[in-house]
Amino acid sequence: MIHLKTPLNLEKIKNIKAGTQIFLSGTIFSMRDKAHKKMVEENFYPLNLKNQTIFYMGPSPTRPGHKSGSCGPTTSARMDKWTPPFIKKTGIIGIIGKGERCQDVKEAMKGKVIYLLAFGGLGALYAKCVKKSEVVLFKEFGCEAVYKLEVNNMPLIVAQDIKGESIL
Amino acid sequence: MKIIEAKDITNAVKKMCIKAAHELPSDVLLAIKKSQTKQKGIAKHLTALMLENAKIAKTEMYPLCQDTGTAILFVEIGSEIFIKGNITKAINDGVKQGYKEGYLRKSIVKDPLFKRKNTNDNTPAIIHYSFAEGNKLKISLLLKGAGSENKSILKMFAPSASIQDIKDFILSAVRTAGASACPPFVVGIGIGGNFERSAQLAKKALLRKINNFNKNKLYAGLEKDLLKEINKTNIGPQGLGGNISALGVFIEQEPCHTASLPVSVNISCHVSRHIKEVL
Incomplete structure (x- = not known):
């Protein structure tokens, strides 16, 4: 079990092997289908995401008194089509999602991005890890907007390490 | 009136x-609790997180x-x-x-x-x-949810298909669903009817309480066989391996055309949310 804090860098993650359980803390950005489509297909990158970690997630609305709605991962494979150009353009270093990736994405991540699995169907548990949540882009996309999240000890597992070794 | x-x-x-x-329905929660005792390592840990999630959801009102x-x-x-x-x-x-x-x-x-x-x-x-x-x-x-729904599949078999052909089709659907459909699953299967009815039957099967097997012994036997075989696939909780890949397998069957044998598979994630009310 390793504790990691964002922003990540190659030095922090170079020795973390696929299969390692981690607790992630710090700032992450939610992005899913609509944000990827808009950014990649319209070549529109208003956020500086260099060395940032993104989370494939669209939360449920936040109930009064809560810091976030339910917020577990969505299926990563739906983003496969856009991921290689997205990595190239943004310089992200971490992706949090659910499930397998296609070969092109695995290659694109190798040496550049660590792929972390969040556990599906545990949205309530992940909501409790969120200390702060705000929409920073594409408010009009509703739950598919880009949320900037401050998280504390999010339980994850390394699916593909920086060397390209994978447990999936 | x-x-x-x-x-x-x-x-x-x-x-x-x-x-x-x-x-979570009490039968689903109980099935997850029971499955925890049969597991070890990461699978057992993930099952504990599933139970914690259910507790937080209910007591603190997070979906x-x-x-x-x-x-x-x-x-x-x-x-x-x-x-x-x-x-x-x-x-x-x-x-x-x-x-x-x-x-x-x-x-x-x-x-x-x-x-x-x-x-x-x-x-x-x-x-x-x-x-x-x-x-x-x-x-x-x-x-x-869409994660599991997107992994659903329907096939119009010829009546010449063997029981093994049907089993292979269902097992393949479950294997393909893998981690992104959030295992362990509840697997709903519709057999018979016609094209659209078999899909509806598969959905209806998901309403069944865990361990409430089909009333017809032949179909109940098939449900039990499939559950055993799915649990041998080593998909495990979250697709990370383990001996519990499904909590239940339920078949709903209906009469069909003599030249048809429709089979639908509708997969539910471990958060199998359903509720019944009578007015």
Whole structure:
């Protein structure tokens, strides 16, 4: 079990092997289908995401008194089509999602991005890890907007390490 | 003749949406608890997290999963009731109110192909009506997320297909579903009917309580065999390996054309959310 804090860098993650359980803390950005489509297909990158970690997630609305709605991962494979150009353009270093990736994405991540699995169907548990949540882009996309999240000890597992070794 | 007001249906559906999104059915929760004792390592740890998630959801009112799904209703209308008002509108109003007041995610887009604009109230619900004797209105609701729904599959077999062919098809569907459909699964299977009916039967099968096997011994035997074989696939919780890949396998069967043998597989994630209410 390793504790990691964002922003990540190659030095922090170079020795973390696929299969390692981690607790992630710090700032992450939610992005899913609509944000990827808009950014990649319209070549529109208003956020500086260099060395940032993104989370494939669209939360449920936040109930009064809560810091976030339910917020577990969505299926990563739906983003496969856009991921290689997205990595190239943004310089992200971490992706949090659910499930397998296609070969092109695995290659694109190798040496550049660590792929972390969040556990599906545990949205309530992940909501409790969120200390702060705000929409920073594409408010009009509703739950598919880009949320900037401050998280504390999010339980994850390394699916593909920086060397390209994978447990999936 | 018993009169049921539309507003009472709306109110019931609203409460059902909120409860289903926050509270795992007791049989599903029990099955997860029992499965924990049979597991070890990461699988056991993940199962403990699933139980913790269920506890947080219920006691602190966070939806079990952020994908609070499509609202799917099976509505059985008794012959001795009179519904005052439009039942379809009453149900959809219940879904609208439940999703708003329960802080549930609205996930329905109006146009499926071109604009994909959110309806912002999670309607329309998908409603299957049936009719029966008696003076009751029975409403069953499923909240079904897309992660598992997207892994569903239908095949029109020839009647010459063997039981093994059918099993292979179902096992292949479950293997393909893998981690992104959030195992351990509840697997709903529809056999017979026709093209669209088999899919509806597979969905209806997901309403069955865990361990409540088919009343027909042959189908019950097939359910038990499939459960054993799915648990040998080593998919495990979250697809990370283990000896529990499904909590239940349920088949619903119906008569079909002599030249047909439709088989549908509808997969539910471990957050198998369904609830029943009788008015």
